[in-house]
Amino acid sequence: MKKGNANAVKTLVISSACAGAILLLPSKGEAALGDQVLKNGMKNPDVKELQRELMKQGYLKSKYITGYYGPLTTNAVKEFQRKHHLVIDGVTGKMTVKAITKKTAAPAPKKAAGYTTLKQGSQGYEVDRLQKRLRELKFFTYSKITGYYGRITAEAVKSYQRSNHLSVTGIADDKTQKAIFSSASPAPVKTPAPAVPDGLQKNDRGQKVYELQSSLKALGYYKYNLDSIFGRITEAGVKSFQRTYKLPVTGVADSRTMEKLKEVAGKKNDTTPVVQGLKLHSTGQEVYQLQSNLKVLGFYTYKVDSIFGKITEASVKSFQKANALSTTGIADSKTIEKIKAEVKQKGIEPAKPQTPAKAFNVINLVGDAAELVGTPYTWGGNTVSEGFDCSGFLVYLFKKQNIQLPRTVASIWNVGKVVSSPKVGDIVFFETYKKGPSHAGIYIGNNRFVHSGSSGVTVSDLGLSYWSSRYLGSKQLY
Numbered sequence: 075m076k077k078g079n080a081n082a083v084k085t086l087v088i089s090s091a092c093a094g095a096i097l098l099l100p101s102k103g104e105a106a107l108g109d110q111v112l113k114n115g116m117k118n119p120d121v122k123e124l125q126r127e128l129m130k131q132g133y134l135k136s137k138y139i140t141g142y143y144g145p146l147t148t149n150a151v152k153e154f155q156r157k158h159h160l161v162i163d164g165v166t167g168k169m170t171v172k173a174i175t176k177k178t179a180a181p182a183p184k185k186a187a188g189y190t191t192l193k194q195g196s197q198g199y200e201v202d203r204l205q206k207r208l209r210e211l212k213f214f215t216y217s218k219i220t221g222y223y224g225r226i227t228a229e230a231v232k233s234y235q236r237s238n239h240l241s242v243t244g245i246a247d248d249k250t251q252k253a254i255f256s257s258a259s260p261a262p263v264k265t266p267a268p269a270v271p272d273g274l275q276k277n278d279r280g281q282k283v284y285e286l287q288s289s290l291k292a293l294g295y296y297k298y299n300l301d302s303i304f305g306r307i308t309e310a311g312v313k314s315f316q317r318t319y320k321l322p323v324t325g326v327a328d329s330r331t332m333e334k335l336k337e338v339a340g341k342k343n344d345t346t347p348v349v350q351g352l353k354l355h356s357t358g359q360e361v362y363q364l365q366s367n368l369k370v371l372g373f374y375t376y377k378v379d380s381i382f383g384k385i386t387e388a389s390v391k392s393f394q395k396a397n398a399l400s401t402t403g404i405a406d407s408k409t410i411e412k413i414k415a416e417v418k419q420k421g422i423e424p425a426k427p428q429t430p431a432k433a434f435n436v437i438n439l440v441g442d443a444a445e446l447v448g449t450p451y452t453w454g455g456n457t458v459s460e461g462f463d464c465s466g467f468l469v470y471l472f473k474k475q476n477i478q479l480p481r482t483v484a485s486i487w488n489v490g491k492v493v494s495s496p497k498v499g500d501i502v503f504f505e506t507y508k509k510g511p512s513h514a515g516i517y518i519g520n521n522r523f524v525h526s527g528s529s530g531v532t533v534s535d536l537g538l539s540y541w542s543s544r545y546l547g548s549k550q551l552y
Contacts, residue, residue: 107175112166116143117535124166127174128154135190135198137221142535146197189251194244195529196223197540204246207254208234222540224528225507273328278304280484280510286327289335290315299384300354302485351406355480356382364405367413368393370420381478434475434552436499442471443516443524449531456481464513467526468501471516477551487511490549496523501551502536504544511546 107123122141128134134150148164155162158173192201202221208214214230228244235242238253274286283304290296296311309325316323319334352361361382368374374389387403394401397412449461456466469479480486487503496502496517503511515525521536534541
């Protein structure tokens with residue numbers, strides 16, 4: 075297989091078919107319910123008919139008939155099988171079809187007086203109803219009723235539980251829902267929290283944070299890496315700037331603070347040229363040459379890989395400090411000229427470019443992703459042993475293909491080539507819990523993508539309303 079992948083064009087042509095073979099079950103032709111065994115992963119009209127019957131009998135708790143046999147349909151089938159004393163495997167075989175379509179079929183299971191427990195990952199009509207009730211009570215403040223129980227809904231439930239002296243779990247169990255839907259359920263009685271100032275603040279990420287850090291760094295209020303993450307150091311830099319210019323010291327970069335930053339930076343830029351050059355996240359032949367020269371001079375001892383990372387930045391700073399240059403970590407023209415002069419003086423020829431790295435292989439990318447399905451979700455995780463968060467999963471897989479991605483979804487969104495429709499191996503982006511790109515996955519063909527979400531590494535359908543309504547676009551990173 076590897077020998078056959080020597081041709082890049084051939085690789086891309088066969089990639090979609092291989093991707094499907096690795097991660098997806100093929101759809102069968104149209105037939106009547108009962109003509110074929112239905113199971114998890116299938117998508118065809120028979121599944122629609124099955125879902126319609128399960129919904130009619132009260133087993134499938136969903137607002138939509140999708141035709142895709144996923145976890146919701148599997149669980150509904152298992153519940154039906156349990157109630158009808160069949161083998162509980164979640165597969166719709168002949169015995170299960172016979173029981174479902176039997177005219178004298180038992181009525182849908184009736185719950186004892188109580189509510190279905192809802193928690194993160196739940197979706198459907200009951201979540202929709204819960205969100206609407208919480209909105210009436212002023213606890214659910216998101217702009218849309220989504221029907222999906224995510225972090226925002228869990229926080230709304232926690233807030234309600236806290237206000238009504240219930241166990242604060244974020245899970246809408248029977249006791250919590252009885253209180254919520256009771257006519258005597260009180261609206262929030264606690265004093266409303268003061269309004270959060272608009273603007274960039276702690277835990278925000280993305281291009282705007284990067285620009286804020288750049289402005290603060292240029293003015294001497296921020297001396298850390300430009301990582302696009304609004305953490306404690308960025309907050310301290312904002313506070314210091316606000317204190318200097320007699321603004322409210324909130325640590326939030328609101329409109330007033332940003333205007334002042336532009337004004338002060340503008341005055342400085344009137345006399346100080348903008349620093350340009352190679353810096354953190356730069357790549358290519360110029361970075362290769364920089365690393366080679368620094369290696370000759372003994373300031374860089376790592377692999378010459380054409381990627382300007384933190385080690386390269388530290389090496390540049392060391393050289394600048396040793397040569398009485400401004401210690402910025404940016405290889406500007408002055409720094410590069412000095413490095414070249416030192417190399418020439420030593421009379422040592424820098425290493426010549428090595429054989430190019432192995433070409434990107436979309437089949438290997440999808441194959442590696444397939445092996446990780448089921449790996450748990452971990453906030454900040456980027457290894458198999460600890461689990462993955464959304465961007466950590468992407469960084470890990472693309473690094474195996476010799477492609478270095480930025481660490482956050484927002485930063486990844488800012489690189490790569492925009493494509494009108496995704497091909498296998500492209501990254502698809504979504505706007506989920508906050509404005510802008512906040513979740514992403516790898517497109518694997520047949521309208522599916524693999525990603526690390528709240529339930530771990532899994533394969534999802536782009537056609538589902540939750541994802542299609544949040545889809546922002548696709549980018550090619552190879």
